[in-house]
Amino acid sequence: MAEACVVLLEQVFDEGRVLDRAIAEAFKANPKWGKRDRGFVAESVWEVVRWRRALGFVAGAEDPRSLLAAEWRRQGFTLPDWWEWSGVDVGEMENRESQLASQPRAIRESIPDWLDLLGSSELGDRWDAELSALNQRAPVCLRVNRLIASKEEVVSWLNDEGVEVEEVEGLDDALMLPLGKLLPKRLFQDGRVEIQDAGSQTVAPLLGVEPGMRVVDACAGAGGKTLQLAAAMQGSGEILALDVSARKLTELKRRAGRAGVRNVRMEEWGKNTLKTRIASADRVLVDAPCSGLGTLRRQPDLKWRLSKESVEDMRDLQSRILENCLEFLKDDGQLVYATCSLLPSENEQQIAELLQRDSRWRLDAEMNISPAATGWDAFYGCRLVKR
């Protein structure tokens, strides 16, 4: 199992693989691993990816074996004799662990230096608390699919299946599992619930969709919010789900079938997509591609893949998509722009710049979900309407 952890860390750190996909593939390739082995591999690899820099300081080395040694020592495991600890001295690790608290924030909180500079320059005093919240482990959050069942029915079904859930204050359809508990695959494939973070569930309600409306979901991806919008529309009206990724739209099609959603049309963005639909939509959602920094709890590998330049490129893309998608709106339509970033440069500043460039629009509502204040993923959302 230890060797499997090393291989996975090399895939994530050296080859830039996405952590949860790499783990899922390893599980698929090794069907004989039992529940405990899987739990051990997943937990070890996730925590090393999350705490890479801090563990590197404690271990005094950066290679996967040394990082794992530092993590397992933290977890109170006895390090196996047969393991070849490349240059790691366990006594020295204890000593260095006690010095960790006095190290610079980027080391303590395990992020690249460029990201620490960016976060502190954009968020100032808030950065400390948000960063520490983004390093916490995240519980699984569900959204009740009201097309199939009521919340009461879902709670009683889950309880009968031995799954404990808690309601989430302020979110009608959200149910939270206890930290560390997973939803068995057969239950989330059932269609009565979707896995969707509480922060993410705050975005679709900003659109105020109603049955019968024409809605464009311009960056639909695999459809987390498309399915939520479809449930709010009670299956009536039409949602056009667009994305540049055919693979994601195929996944959306599969999820929609399972969720009993029939009023979504999926389409890959093309050169006529907008031209043929100018001023046609009551509501438009732009859940824009972004740095994703607000979801670091669930994808800590992201911080090692992103760069200052990739975040800058994202900002250009966001403003282009936003400007284009406003053209979908009817005169009395509304557009919601959202990201799962907590950087103002991807959020409020994008909107402020748009409103300066184009006086046809005004800001009607705005929200910011803070992980430090809520324990949810960070989300930004705002509603734009015609003046």
Ligand SMILES: C[S@@+](CC[C@H](N)C(=O)[O-])C[C@H]1O[C@@H](n2cnc3c(N)ncnc32)[C@H](O)[C@@H]1O
């Ligand atoms: C934040 S994700 C969407 C998540 C999705 N709405 C959900 O709730 O599950 C952003 C999406 O934008 C898509 N995207 C990237 N570039 C795009 C572009 N130029 N136009 C439209 N979508 C784009 C990505 O493929 C990705 O699926």
